[in-house]
Amino acid sequence: YKPVARKVRTVPEPISEEFHITRRLPDNPLEGLLELPIHPPDFIPGIRFTQERADTLDLDPANWLWPEELKLLRWIVLVHEVAFVWDASERGRFKEEYFPPIRIATVPHTPWVQRNIPIPP
Secondary structure, three states: OOOHHHOOOOOOOOOOHHHOOOOOOOOOOOOOOOOOOOOOOOOOOOOOOOHHHHHHOOOOOOOOOOHHHHHHHHHHHHHOHHHOOOOHHHOOOOOOOOOOOOOOOOOOOOOOOOOOOOOOO
16 A cells, blocks of 8 residues: 555656667577477486475476476476576576667656644644
């Protein structure tokens, strides 16, 4: 809940070039990806994707994947394990080459305070 006094109202104003959001896409986003194995290897715990995390991560809740498909899915998660976060200590940032930092424009203003209506005791 936010009181009315803290309501934020947008101001129609032209935005300068430094506040524009630019999209940077790579030439070929699939360039550095590994080729999927035809016969994926058995699960080997990684640095972040450990055996206990693999057990708690329910990759086949409906139980409709073949065993080889489940091994392939675990291999994909293991190869890209740094992209997943299991606790707050593993958080990171997006690459700035894809997602540059966003600057939010603000308008300088003079705050004002209106006296409260006196209420008799």
